[in-house]
Amino acid sequence: MVLEDIRPRGPQELRPLVRITDVSKSFGGVAALKEVSFDIRAGVVHGLIGANGAGKSTLIRALAGIGRPDSGTIEVDGQAVTIATPDDAASLGLAFIHQEMSLIPGWDVLRNMALGIPPATRLGVIDWRPTRTRAKQVASRLGIRFSLSTNVDSLSTADKWLVLIGRALMRDARLIAMDEPTASLSVEETTRLHQIVRELVSSGTAVVFVSHRLDEVSDLCDDITVFKDGAVTKRVVGERTTKAELIRAIVGRDLVILERGHEPRDHGRAILEVRGVSDPDLLRDVSLTVHAGEILGLGGLVGSGRTELAKMIYGALPKSAGEVVLDGKRTAFRQPADAVAAGIGLVPEERRSEALFLERSIDFNINIAKLDSLTPSALFPFLSLRRARQRAQKVADLVTVKASDVEALVSSLSGGNQQKVVIARWLLDKPRLLILDEPSRGVDVGARAEVHRVIRELADSGTAILAISSDNEELVALCDRVVVLAEGKITGELTGTAITEDQIISLSFARDEGKDSAA
């Protein structure tokens, strides 16, 4: 079908593209979806929100053909359909873009966009000429400025999303589902993605948008479906809604948002001093100090060098110049193990690939960094499993991990609880410094407040905290002081009541105007 044929109409008039009726699914007796019904209309942005584990991903899997519902019907264009495989979904014009990027590394943009397109000639070979022409049309529609022969490895996260959207358009997708597309995008990139989403729906495509950013959802989406515990708790169809209403539907109650201390506090002595750290590509002369008991936020756009700075402090990346001083002593960490031995902990950005052993138990994941203290002595270096479990249980309770017991697999936990497990790991020995990179990414609203509470309590007990976040709301809620990086350089520092989202955003976009510009 030709997308351009459909003229957008007033939101109320658009017909449902996909109708979901009484869909249920359970896993081993646990109901993940309970008689869920709603419509996805063509030509609108449809937001799916809910806490982790609320059922939105299960529903998307059902549509994508990777997890059939136990009961209920799915209609596309008024016809009841069975979506048993991803191919079925694709032939119905449903496209899915997942959190974890499904690009083929090392391939160029064109080949990635053409992936999955049925072979064009009888010999089963892709005919590249029409494919390339088509890809060019799609690229110009998406405003893609890079060449189609660019290797996707060299693209930014935002550009990778464009390629994936392009792949969906190449297949004439009528519905594109995006799972947390803006989670790792900067403000600027997010705006651009929003424009593209609006352009897509104006030409008749349905976009399903999964996000934890409620401001974004209430701004961008025409329709919103809110999930809680496998059931739909709120349906918004083409009307305005407020963030407060959405939160109420997500958590089923009014959420108490953590109050931050508005007055700059008196903090202890300096724990971490970063002096003139540089790297040819990423960082320019970065200096900052974190005090005992202080939560220092590190704001800025994705790609501004914050994660790299954290990894340099932690010994996971080399730095070309500058020094890192911990407790007054210059450090020379050759690998993270040295940093951990010195009392530093890191909660990395990518929880699943950088922090967790998914197919292992909670207690394995918590204890792994501090195993030696579980043995009676160096002469008798044997672990007591009972002590290991007890110790893990204690810290898991501190951070309120919700699980049947600590022997449960980490992969069975929701994103928020997984993040709590990573944090719990560093609570075994109170660290001197804890670095958290995007502490609440992929964490639902309720768990996020708990994560913030744990971080605050740890700071109150004297640990210095360095928190990186692209979520400015989080920086405002959590931090005593915020340092903003832009293009590898510190552009400003905010304290107490001066920490506002507007201030952080404007510093994030601050640029060097000339070589002589004073900081």
Add this chain to the structure above:
Amino acid sequence: MSTETIALRPGTGLPRQGKPHGGRGRRLALTIVSKYGTLIAMAVMILIFGLGVPNGAFLSSNNLLAIVNQSALTAIIASGLTLVLVVGEMDLSIGYAASLAGILVTGLMANQGLPLPIAILATLLIGALIGTVNGLLVTKVGVNAVVATLGVGTVLIGLAYGYTAGSPIISVPTAFTNITLGRFLTIQNPIWIMIAILAVLWVILNRTPPGQRMQAVGANKNAAHLAGLRTDRAKITAFIIAGVCAATAGILLASLLGSGTVSAGDGYLLDSFAAVFLGAATLRDGDFHIIGTLVGVLVVNVGFNGLSLMGTPTFWQFVFKGGILVLAVALSTLARRYSKA
């Protein structure tokens, strides 16, 4: 609920949509097949051979002990290999290391005139050294483990030929051959040695910090690194243990054969890989583990022994060996997929 994110586990590919899943009963049956399939296969074989072999010769205690005795050396070398696979690497040099160890231990006594204990100790140290070289190449230099260990293994073949000029070392002291001929409490010494080594490795892997770290490194190297584990150290340790195990098996083989022969231990490479993968399909979902490896070795040898007692031609025994490996791993993979669907 493990289905919250759409993300698939790396390397698993798309989960197949199996047949519309049946009830709890079928799922349970599939779980049993995936976890206990290898054990069930062994039980079935024991039953068939027990009834099929004339005069109950198969089930005689002598024959059963012989099976375990035949399994002992492979089990030792395969357990060392298990640790290397646990940390997510490969070691293709173990068979050649075993051959070289057999030559060295006999040669050091025959040619260099070293006393037996010193010769054994020196050979074990060489085994550790081989493991260290493998480990350093893989971790510090960054050579792919398959290439590194294949290269090292080939060098070891060369060294073995160089040391012996190709001819076997046949003058060995009786004390040396008695190591494997002797019995303790009616059970052959190699079995005791196997039990001791496997027990030690099991404890290391499951009850000590270094073993847990090896498991962490194998499960997610990146996460282990950022959690502050010394991943290189864990890998090198695994390679060293594999080298020592290979040397131990090589020494015991030379004692059994009463000579040091070039390429005597080469066959252990394939046997131990088969055992380890058979074992990984046993009891635990695709994880490499010591008990599984032992079961893997025993399954192959039970089959071999039974088939030869029934007078089956030799080529069938190889068909059996390859077949059961592929079958067991395929079955457990399929069963796991459907039981999770």
